């Protein structure tokens with residue numbers, strides 16, 4: 001068995017690393033633009049991402065994220081092969097301007113994992129991987145998909161969970177309203193959910209960190 005990739009052997013780990021890095025570089029932040037993912041998580045993360053970019057970088061190649069990326073690519077390919085007349089597009093982007101109560105206008109942008117279309121029929125698919133099926137569908141995932149329905153004017157999206165215990169889907173037919181989006185854009189909630197801090201790379205510097213009690 002070879003544990004080393006020295007000596008000119010094919011270095012698949014390095015290829016994967018570079019792929020993840022390139023994908024990440026496509027998602028650079030622009031001033032005045034918020035992503036749907038910003039709307040459903042702790043408001044401080046966005047601030048720290050800009051101030052301490054290297055901290056998030058070190059999280060980029062976390063194995064659970066790599067597994068998620070591979071699953072997305074695999075499902076995309078699989079659906080293309082088996083869905084016949086349905087068009088399967090990955091990473092479809094939408095963008096809308098939102099007027100805030102202050103009079104400021106911000107742009108909200110988002111990319112759905114997959115968009116399936118045939119004629120006038122369109123449905124988005126958001127893929128989630130998780131170590132457990134406890135509590136699914138999770139509130140922030142449903143909110144994320146409701147935001148995509150708003151962003152892309154969709155009547156329905158599918159939230160697909162792939163976990164070791166369950167592979168299942170939930171239909172989400174609700175949309176966020178303009179006023180709800182404006183309200184979450186201005187929300188300063190940090191953390192948005194108490195469990196967020198346990199998975200947050202900025203917990204090493206954050207004064208708002210919620211420390212969960214050990215059982």
Ligand code: SF4
Nearest residue numbers: 042191197200206208
């Ligand atoms: S540690 Fe908690 S409050 Fe601080 S940025 Fe992370 S999620 Fe937000």
